[in-house]
Amino acid sequence: MPVPFDQPITVTRPYLPPLEKYRSGLAEIWDNAWVTNNGPLVRRFTAALRRQFGTEHVSLMVNGTQALLAGLEVLGIRGDVITTPFTFAATTHALLRCGAHPVFADIDPDTFNLDPAAVEAAITPATRAILAVHVFGRPCDHAALQAIARRHGLRLVYDAAHAFGVTVEGRPLVLDGDMSMVSLHATKVFHAIEGGVLICQDQATTERLDAFRDFGFSGACDVSEIGTNAKMNEFQALMGLQVLEHVDELIKRRRLVDAAYREHLAELPGLTLSAPPAPGIRHNFAYFPVLIDPERAGLTRDELLDGLRRYNVFARAYFHPVIPDLRAYQHLPCTHPLPVARRIAAQVLALPLHSELTPEVATRIAELVRALMTSPENGKLHGRRTGEVVPSARG
């Protein structure tokens, strides 16, 4: 029978640069006595991200949620917006906060992203935009979504929170659409403690975003629109600059963990692995989602989640439930059936995947999953009794 891990294995864990290095970077902030409001490190970080994404049209914000909200506001998005029910709450919150009305369309069973056919079927005269998510860093069917957007005169915005480092035929995924938002939260492949990046298509919009995050100031005294305070600070930018130096190596490490899981979880009845990246796609290995079919597996996703916890492994049911089933959304009419999204949300489990995890640990986790699935009693009889603290800020 497997042995519980000594230390909690969490779904993710941020890479932190050597403490001495961050400390020496802090000296520059102290010397400058400049800690926020578009300081020198934020400007340097912006320039580095412009090189990273191969575009000048980059605006940095304090976090991904504020960035998405700012982006939607600046694009003037109101009215009905077709979006995915299979995402983190922040995607849909941004729509409601800017006065738009989310219309949920179903997702593709393989990529878990918006199904273009379902999007097209949901369009009405009130539709103004599509807000799609490259969930788990896997690209949406951009060609199909773009064709639909053009045909119907809609804006196309991507929540690319998970998509840092993903390229399609060598081109950064975040260049697609009218605008993309990348989250730089500590739980992401690449982070700046907190942070958000907006990538748009023209200089005028970039300047509006830069003003919008700074209360709408354009020039010293004039406020040209009702902006907000969504400015990144120097401590975040310092972290971002230092993590950026290592990000390619971090993605390589993630790839090895992904490969270990794939090798050791293959052909397990009732467990479906996500498809490996299609040719031409450079993946970032942000998450390792699997599906647990209770009929074939003999246990539910929640039973497996609980069994893993008893061995000190804290996988997560990202993203369950679907957004319209969250208490805050239950008042909204859900006009389209969402059978695929509901099935995926009921079966999905994100196994631990981060750059600090070794392939050996992933192999042990995979063996534990196998043991729990082939003999679910293992999860009930052995391991620790939970009630232990779940390592999440949300408890």
Ligand code: T4K
């Ligand atoms: N759109 C999408 C599609 C998103 O997924 C997100 C955020 C957003 C928009 C909004 O972007 P931001 O405004 O956040 O930039 C986490 C993250 O807080 C959130 O950023 C992320 N998506 C979401 C998928 O995951 P929780 O509630 O699951 O986080 P939490 O605190 O439970 O942390 C998860 C695990 O990470 C913990 O078990 C332990 C580990 N951890 C976490 C933190 C914060 C650490 O080891 N160290 C840490 O400092 O939401």
